[in-house]
Amino acid sequence: MMMRHICVLFVFPMAIGFLLDTRNPQNSSHQFITASEFFAAKSGLQNGIEENRHDIDRKLMLLTSQVQQMFDSLQQQIPQQDTNRSNEIVQKYQELSENYTALQKQFDVLQANQISQLNELSQCKDKVNEHDREISALMNLKNIQPLSELSSLKTQVQSVSSEVHALSVSDRARSEDFRALYNLTLISERQTKLQFSQIETNQNASFALKDIEVHQNADGIAKLQQQINKNSARVAMTACINHSPTLSSGSVVKFNDIRKHIGISNLSSFQNSGKFTCEYEGLYLVSSWILSNTDRSLFTMYYNGQSLASAFVLYDGAAETNVGTATAIVSIELKVGDTVWVQTMSEMYVGAQGSCLTIAKLK
Incomplete structure (x- = not known):
């Protein structure tokens, strides 16, 4: 807020008195004045006082008008400055509000990301626990003792192996028979395909000749029809x-x-x-x-x-x-x-x- 100092000049009148003595002659060496000199001096002082008073009144009026103008100017400037400051405050408040809204949105996004990461971390922990349980189960299986009937199982495996060998020999003989039949089938299939190919070639040639004849006949018929239309x-x-x-x-x-x-x-x-x-x-x-x-x-x-x-x-x-x-x-x-x-x-x-x-x- 702007402050101004105003100085006011106050003038106080002063009166100077003289001792009058009418009994002494005028040529006396004492410091006295006569009545006529006194009244003349008094009249001059009164005129000077009146002039000073009028001068002081004029100056007071001029000073009063200047002070009034200064007050009016201050009254006009103060609301304008207050309005400008109010606008600046409102603008700063809006900027702060927008910044707060943006920060709130960023905080929401970060919070959502944190929740998603916590969920993923929980899933990872579950998977780690499951893997630990599987590893523990495998370790338990490793510690199982061999079966007591291992020898009997070996005997049975040998018996089964001999039977499988016998079946393999029999299957090998049958495989030779099937191979011979398969070769005969391939030869017969080749001959059949060759015969079908010859028949298909002959049919295609026949169909091609027929298509040519049909197209030629159709073209001839179309030309003949055009000629008939033109002539008719x-x-x-x-x-x-x-x-x-x-x-x-x-x-x-x-x-x-x-x-x-x-x-x-x-x-x-x-x-x-x-x-x-x-x-x-x-x-x-x-x-x-x-x-x-x-x-x-x-x-x-x-x-x-x-x-x-x-x-x-x-x-x-x-x-x-x-x-x-x-x-x-x-x-x-x-x-x-x-x-x-x-x-x-x-x-x-x-x-x-x-x-x-x-x-x-x-x-």
């Missing part, structure tokens, strides 16, 4: 144009209005590109007819980029007709993945009411 597949389509565009030269005519179809799965690709892609190989008939009011307009049927056939649209202007139709028909053998399409060779108008494409698989 029904593929046909008729598609027209659903609007009347004017196409520039080299444009693919897109017959996007599918009227009839069978055996074709990629219709959306045909509608978007205008190109037919073969899914089943075979002989196909392809025909296309286009209605147009563009005189002498030309279109060509293509197969994998090769020209198959072309057709001109012509009409007789003298007969006052301004529209004509041209048709191209081809038969072609297509394989899986081949493409067929119709392409304009000049700028031409394609009428929606009379422009179609038909593709049919013949066989």
Whole structure:
């Protein structure tokens, strides 16, 4: 706790008196003052005392305010220091509590280990005692005296030994007989195994030939069935144009209005590109007819980029007709993945009411 010392200055007024004598003249050599000098001195002393009093009051007020500020500062510092010390004490208490808990856990572990070691020591003591008892029993057996009938036992052992020898000779003769029979059995077993091996080899060869024939027949049947399915597949389509565009030269005519179809799965690709892609190989008939009011307009049927056939649209202007139709028909053998399409060779108008494409698989 902080201690401070406060010093307070106390000023006590002093009065000095003079002896007055009005009977003597002013020029006397005695040490006396006149009344006027006294009153003048008194007035000066009173003024000085008043000034000192005011000065002392001001200093007291200033000192009082400073003391009050010091007390206020002390009052603010003391709780803060107490709070900090309280926090430090609480923190130290928590650390001591945690350390105590950790020590308690370690003590429990050590106590459990000690109990386990005591149990093991007790078991070891039991085993040592048991071994001592066994050793004592063995020592007792060592001290047993020989039997009194040892000679009779020797006689009986000799008799038994002779009988065993006789049985051993008889067993040896029978063993020779069994050995001969065993050799005959081995020879017969070898011959039997050899015959079974030959029979198994012949059967395996026969089975292998049959498996080959079965596989060949199955492959042939599968190929034949695939060929039958391909030949019997029904593929046909008729598609027209659903609007009347004017196409520039080299444009693919897109017959996007599918009227009839069978055996074709990629219709959306045909509608978007205008190109037919073969899914089943075979002989196909392809025909296309286009209605147009563009005189002498030309279109060509293509197969994998090769020209198959072309057709001109012509009409007789003298007969006052301004529209004509041209048709191209081809038969072609297509394989899986081949493409067929119709392409304009000049700028031409394609009428929606009379422009179609038909593709049919013949066989």
